Amino acid sequence: MKKTVAYISFSTLMFSLMEIALKLAGGAFDPIQLNLIRFAVGGIVLLPIALSALKKQKRQLNWKDLGLFTITGFVCVIISMTLYQLAIVYSPAATVAVLFSCNPVFALIFSYLILHERLGRANLISVVVSVIGLLIIVNPAHLTNVVGLTLAVTSALTFGLYSIISRYGSQKRDLNGIVMTCFTFLTGTVELLAIVLVTHIPLISQSMKQVGYLKPFANIPIIQNISWQYAPLLFFIGVCVTGGGFAFYFLAMETSDVSTASLVFFIKPALAPILAAFILSEQINLPTIVGIVIILLGSVITFIGNRSKSIRSEMGQPVYPEKQTDLEASKILDKVKDLNSNIEDED
Template sequence: MKKVGLFIFLTAFLFGTMEVALKLAGSGLDSFQLTFLRFIIGGILLLPFALKEISKNQTKLGIKDFGYLLYLGIICIPVSMLFFQFGVMHSNASTASVIMCINPLFTMIFAHFMSDEQFNKKKLVVLLWGILGLVFMVRPWDIQEGNTPKGILFMLIAAATFGLYTVAGKNSINKMGIMAQTSISFILGSLVLLIIMLCMHKPVLQGVVDNIATVMYISIFVTGLGYYFYFSAIKNSDATTGSIAFFIKPAIAPVIAVIVLGDKLLWNTYIGIAFILIASYLNIYNRKVEGKNIEQE
């Protein structure tokens, strides 16, 4: 369990620095370009572990499997993560980080329609806590300086589509393996984004040298190692335990944003974070209880 705890902490810390690092890098690189670079590099870094997993499980992937991985990659990279980068650039890093942490709430909703998971009263309570936290974070009656309606909308689209990616991935992960599915979908999604960039005449490597340290940190540490530690936590425990990292992140990310970027945490921010932490805790607790009930049956 000590190993699992370490993996969860490292995941939460690395993901907690994500929005700050992306905001810094985004000032010198195009959003399309940065999203492509971090996921193509991150996907390649995870590839050796993916191939090892495929070999160990003797997994055979056919054309339909690669088609589904392409579908997952498109949802995640050119859609969710691109909107995520847009959102980070049009809002405070602290706000963006906390809003992204509500993606499990969207997962619950999509799971109701795309799987056999039912949306019950307990999940409704979790959703209401999350919405309440979101309202206080955004403060629509008086939007905090640095946040914009466009940025908030982009972050909500990113969180919602990442929830969709999570649910869609659950339908195939048992066959493909968690490392294989993530690595290959990242690479395929990045290649689709590259084609879009070329069609739009977006820069691919221009300016990377001037921002090499930030790009390498985001790609290797945040995306590559961050997801590796996350999946290692799941592998050595379960998905519910691994998701604790997203429970810790809302407490870490705003502090880093204050220290590095000088973000201001106002009274509504603290309340919003508290409500979202409550929603995250209830979500994890409910999933653990449901998991135990299934085992008993």
């Protein structure tokens, strides 16, 4: 139990400091470059643990696994995390942290739409409550930072999509979470590096410079400003936050269960803004505080619902008791119909 608490505490702290660290590094590094560096380092940090997990499982990766990592790497690293990194540039770190923490809500929606998984009562209530909190923070009637908020919400949405693809793929390919995450990071890094190198081709670079919104993405740097001066910050972002945060999250999952480990993402919406206020001196307005409280309420509802399902599953009881009741009622009705039919036949 002590180990689980330690793992969750460290992972929560690292994930809550993520936006703050990236905000601090934003002045020295290009957003795409920083994305490339942190996932390369994070993947390398996770690699020994992932290889050890594969060895215990007596499992070797194949081309089909690589195909899966190519998809998850593209959705996670290139789309979601690039949008996330850009959102940090245009929005306060606390706002991005809270909005991104809503990604489990989007994951629930995608699980219903793509995997046709049933939304339990608790999850459905959580989705509604979290969306209300999200709308209070974004405040569509008085938008002042359209670009930043759009990037943050889209990043959370696509990360929710990545979560579902990753879960579905890991179940089909029999790969655990840390293996999926590690090779998603590494494959996504290779894909992102290929895109960055394309921006250095003279013809493409010149063409991008002619378009206003593409100009910042021409000649994206790769190793610029990587020096001893920024080594501690890069170490913290790559090793501690990205690699260590995910590593300890999965260790918490191994020593407890998924619902307990998910406390990491439920605490972050409250902790990240407090840390941002202390470290970056960011001001948190009243609507944001109200939105955070409502989103935390949604997170608590999700946690309680997941915990209840986990306990019922371990005890061999139905995960959705209301669904089981409906099935039992349906069976009784069928028996009554059969009995009436038999009586009519006898008559």
